Amino acid sequence: MAHGRANAENLHLRSTAVNGPLGSSLRAEGPVEDRARTYYVQGVTVQRTAALADAHIQATLLAEALTAAEVGLVVWDDGRHYVAANAKACELLGCTLEELLGSEVGSHTNAADEAIEHVIRGRVTRGQIDVDRFDGRGVTLEYVTFPTRTAGLPHMASVIWEDRG
Numbered sequence: 001m002a003h004g005r006a007n008a009e010n011l012h013l014r015s016t017a018v019n020g021p022l023g024s025s026l027r028a029e030g031p032v033e034d035r036a037r038t039y040y041v042q043g044v045t046v047q048r049t050a051a052l053a054d055a056h057i058q059a060t061l062l063a064e065a066l067t068a069a070e071v072g073l074v075v076w077d078d079g080r081h082y083v084a085a086n087a088k089a090c091e092l093l094g095c096t097l098e099e100l101l102g103s104e105v106g107s108h109t110n111a112a113d114e115a116i117e118h119v120i121r122g123r124v125t126r127g128q129i130d131v132d133r134f135d136g137r138g139v140t141l142e143y144v145t146f147p148t149r150t151a152g153l154p155h156m157a158s159v160i161w162e163d164r165g
Contacts, residue, residue, distance in 0.1 A: 072160040075150055078120060080105040083155065092141060092160055094133030105156075108132045119145045119156050128163055 066073055072089030076082050082100050090097050093108070106116050109131050118125045124146045131139050145158040 070161070073157065074100070074105075074160065075148070075155050075157045076105045077153075077155055080116065084150070089160060092133075092139070092162060093131065094135035094137055094139075099134055108134065116145075119147060122147050 066086050069086060069088055072092045073084075073086045074082055074089045075084040081102055081104060085097060085100050087097075090100055093100060106113060109129050124144065126142075126144045128140055128142050131141050133139055140163040141160045142163050143158050143160045145156060148155055148157045150157075
């Protein structure tokens with residue numbers, strides 16, 4: 001990665017603006033920097049790193065990553081009710097999002113109470129659990145469950161995936 005200084009004359013003669021989901025980018029030849037922001041050059045693409053640090057951009061990137069993830073993510077409250085989930089979690093649990101939201105955590109699992117209590121007490125919990133999916137099929141899932149905060153409130157989150165072993 002190279003960086004350097006360039007002024008507006010260098011930019012408009014040898015660059016092309018590209019607008020994308022991360023803000024404006026420049027395709028340029030040579031190092032680029034203006035007085036307000038540093039641009040990092042990797043090959044011929046110049047991207048404002050300041051745009052990546054923006055809270056809205058970070059939220060968008062994380063939301064997109066979770067939506068397309070090959071693992072399930074569920075968020076639940078201290079009353080043990082699901083409040084959010086990605087599509088993979090619904091697929092793994094054999095239900096729609098509407099069926100999952102509001103249902104009780106552990107209601108389709110065997111011997112989950114102890115693990116749930118550990119998480120409610122603020123401990124990270126890992127393991128395997130047998131699940132009776134909403135559609136009636138049985139599956140063994142691996143999980144990591146941990147306390148977190150969402151919307152300014154304390155919640156728990158679980159990352160789940162199918163045990164292929």
